[in-house]
Amino acid sequence: MRASVLRNGHMTYRDDVAEPTPGPGQVLVGVRACGICGSDLHFAAHGPEVLAMSSRLSHGDGYTNTDLSRDVFMGHEFCAEVIEAGPDTDTYPAGTLVASIPVLLSAKGVEPIFSSNDTIGGYAERMLLSAPLLLPVPNGLDFRHAALTEPMAVGLHAVNKAGVDVGDTALVLGCGPIGIAIIAALRMRGVETIVASDFSQKRRELASIMGAHQTVDPAVSSPFEHVKATVVFEAVGVPGMIDEVILRARPGTRLIVAGVCMQPDTVHPFFAITKEINVQFVLAYDPEEFATSLRALAEGLIDVSPLIAGEVDLAGVGAAFDDLADPERHCKVLVTP
Amino acid sequence: MRASVLRNGHMTYRDDVAEPTPGPGQVLVGVRACGICGSDLHFAAHGPEVLAMSSRLSHGDGYTNTDLSRDVFMGHEFCAEVIEAGPDTDTYPAGTLVASIPVLLSAKGVEPIFSSNDTIGGYAERMLLSAPLLLPVPNGLDFRHAALTEPMAVGLHAVNKAGVDVGDTALVLGCGPIGIAIIAALRMRGVETIVASDFSQKRRELASIMGAHQTVDPAVSSPFEHVKATVVFEAVGVPGMIDEVILRARPGTRLIVAGVCMQPDTVHPFFAITKEINVQFVLAYDPEEFATSLRALAEGLIDVSPLIAGEVDLAGVGAAFDDLADPERHCKVLVTP
Numbered sequence: 001m002r003a004s005v006l007r008n009g010h011m012t013y014r015d016d017v018a019e020p021t022p023g024p025g026q027v028l029v030g031v032r033a034c035g036i037c038g039s040d041l042h043f044a045a046h047g048p049e050v051l052a053m054s055s056r057l058s059h060g061d062g063y064t065n066t067d068l069s070r071d072v073f074m075g076h077e078f079c080a081e082v083i084e085a086g087p088d089t090d091t092y093p094a095g096t097l098v099a100s101i102p103v104l105l106s107a108k109g110v111e112p113i114f115s116s117n118d119t120i121g122g123y124a125e126r127m128l129l130s131a132p133l134l135l136p137v138p139n140g141l142d143f144r145h146a147a148l149t150e151p152m153a154v155g156l157h158a159v160n161k162a163g164v165d166v167g168d169t170a171l172v173l174g175c176g177p178i179g180i181a182i183i184a185a186l187r188m189r190g191v192e193t194i195v196a197s198d199f200s201q202k203r204r205e206l207a208s209i210m211g212a213h214q215t216v217d218p219a220v221s222s223p224f225e226h227v228k229a230t231v232v233f234e235a236v237g238v239p240g241m242i243d244e245v246i247l248r249a250r251p252g253t254r255l256i257v258a259g260v261c262m263q264p265d266t267v268h269p270f271f272a273i274t275k276e277i278n279v280q281f282v283l284a285y286d287p288e289e290f291a292t293s294l295r296a297l298a299e300g301l302i303d304v305s306p307l308i309a310g311e312v313d314l315a316g317v318g319a320a321f322d323d324l325a326d327p328e329r330h331c332k333v334l335v336t337p
Numbered sequence: 338m339r340a341s342v343l344r345n346g347h348m349t350y351r352d353d354v355a356e357p358t359p360g361p362g363q364v365l366v367g368v369r370a371c372g373i374c375g376s377d378l379h380f381a382a383h384g385p386e387v388l389a390m391s392s393r394l395s396h397g398d399g400y401t402n403t404d405l406s407r408d409v410f411m412g413h414e415f416c417a418e419v420i421e422a423g424p425d426t427d428t429y430p431a432g433t434l435v436a437s438i439p440v441l442l443s444a445k446g447v448e449p450i451f452s453s454n455d456t457i458g459g460y461a462e463r464m465l466l467s468a469p470l471l472l473p474v475p476n477g478l479d480f481r482h483a484a485l486t487e488p489m490a491v492g493l494h495a496v497n498k499a500g501v502d503v504g505d506t507a508l509v510l511g512c513g514p515i516g517i518a519i520i521a522a523l524r525m526r527g528v529e530t531i532v533a534s535d536f537s538q539k540r541r542e543l544a545s546i547m548g549a550h551q552t553v554d555p556a557v558s559s560p561f562e563h564v565k566a567t568v569v570f571e572a573v574g575v576p577g578m579i580d581e582v583i584l585r586a587r588p589g590t591r592l593i594v595a596g597v598c599m600q601p602d603t604v605h606p607f608f609a610i611t612k613e614i615n616v617q618f619v620l621a622y623d624p625e626e627f628a629t630s631l632r633a634l635a636e637g638l639i640d641v642s643p644l645i646a647g648e649v650d651l652a653g654v655g656a657a658f659d660d661l662a663d664p665e666r667h668c669k670v671l672v673t674p
Contacts, residue, residue, distance in 0.1 A: 057611055242606065
């Protein structure tokens with residue numbers, strides 16, 4: 001079958017990938033759409049560093065075993081259609097549109113569907129999912145929108161971890177896909193003051209459409225001059241952001257770090273101590289948040305259509321990876337096999 | 338009157354300090370004992386850096402106006418005896434032993450009693466306090482112990498901010514006065530597993546006496562090999578500690594940063610993100626925590642006598658500041674004018 005795989009740091013089209021076979025508890029699905037995530041771009045460009053950093057963490061992460069000298073499957077923001085269940089496995093009827101957290105249960109254990117030499121991800125014609133994890137897409141939601149359940153769940157999780165309530169004044173730094181998902185979740189929560197900051201005009205416009213009440217260009221003035229935030233979301237993920245927040249923020253600020261900064265970063269603990277800042281680092285979401293996110297899309301509480309900047313087929317994934325480096329052009333590109 | 342003042346980076350004895358006069362709402366007190374705090378040692382040695390760092394924080398702190406070319410009064414861990422009240426001011430009878438948060442209310446506003454060219458602190462024969470803030474020392478508690486209400490309140494506050502409960506497994510890194518105060522507060526809270534780490538054998542012994550169930554010498558093995566902590570208290574305050582915790586700690590760990598690191602510090606956000614670490618930076622305490630701390634000492638819930646390594650008079654403060662650099666020799670030295 002066809003797939004786009006990471007080979008020597010580039011996404012490469014292949015039409016000779018072996019067809020996956022569902023084992024017990026697994027379901028063969030046809031991928032309808034898969035979003036390209038910033039973490040995929042980062043892994044493609046900096047795979048060795050990501051694996052080296054991950055292997056330093058004692059609790060491990062499964063994917064640290066990925067062998068970059070072999071082809072790597074990626075794609076974890078997918079919506080798919082049931083084809084057939086494995087042996088002794090009940091699932092939804094063939095043709096049912098489903099979403100799932102990107103995890104494959106097998107006899108080997110729990111494998112994240114993120115980067116793997118063996119477990120096929122969403123940049124392929126077909127893949128395996130786990131029957132117990134499948135969520136049927138409700139309300140006739142478009143499969144392109146359903147594919148964005150995953151990134152929107154990341155935003156919802158960040159907002160949940162922040163313990164945000166309506167009276168909070170929220171500042172979101174960075175309006176890429178994670179920042180946008182946070183803004184959407186804040187708006188859904190009913191937060192009355194949402195300020196978003198990004199150097200890109202395109203992204204600021206998108207932030208407004210998705211729910212920000214005010215946007216700031218940090219090239220013109222610091223967002224901290226515009227808002228007395230009680231909660232700040234860092235969704236940029238480059239060195240220096242955390243220190244900038246703890247220097248500029250008000251005493252008692254909750255800082256939620258959702259941007260994944262891979263480099264060492266310099267901070268001044270003295271600033272954070274003097275202000276008693278709380279820093280909550282966040283990652284991913286739990287299954288319930290994923291399900292909530294899917295329901296929010298299906299019920300129209302969040303409309304992700306403004307995020308979708310384009311569609312490519314499997315042969316176009318490589319070019320799309322290159323294009324996405326430019327924030328003025330794209331937010332989210334879908335691969336539709 | 339007599340006092341020890343900071344002059345050219347050294348504590349200097351003076352016998353010609355002008356007697357303070359209580360204004361309305363103020364009380365003249367005679368200092369009975371004042372603990373020497375690590376922050377005083379740090380300010381004496383690195384005053385210009387502390388003031389420069391503090392002045393970068395927009396919300397200011399009052400004491401950033403301290404002029405280091407003039408004599409500076411310090412001493413914020415005191416117990417004193419009422420002498421007389423200012424005009425139109427009710428207070429406790431002369432001779433009453435009192436404690437107070439180190440703050441002086443005046444027509445100028447709220448002044449911290451920490452380092453000041455004007456407001457006299459506890460390294461003096463007499464000082465001014467604020468009538469509404471005075472707490473009589475109950476139960477005949479020794480004035481030497483009552484003077485340690487303040488550092489013990491710092492530990493209580495850190496434990497409160499951590500939201501610690503009995504079932505938590507707590508690891509305390511650093512057993513100087515702050516670490517010890519945290520251990521005492523954890524023990525008072527009923528926490529069943531308290532592990533303390535320090536390079537100094539003396540301090541590890543003190544940690545055990547004050548309530549640690551287990552102590553670790555980090556020169557021999559990492560404390561993270563001995564305990565699966567749910568909450569980690571950083572009470573060392575040197576660069577590298579935060580990164581060590583986020584590298585070594587378990588997913589979901591709450592890290593309470595109580596050690597005041599003045600230097601820039603390098604961290605790897607990736608570690609903290611992958612584990613969803615929460616970092617709560619803490620400073621000081623609120624008035625209620627201060628009062629709770631005094632009550633805990635007076636009721637025997639915390640016995641601070643093992644902490645008190647020595648007493649000096651006002652002429653001996655300079656030498657005591659030099660001595661306290663050695664963790665094998667001293668934990669807390671009291672100035673008893």
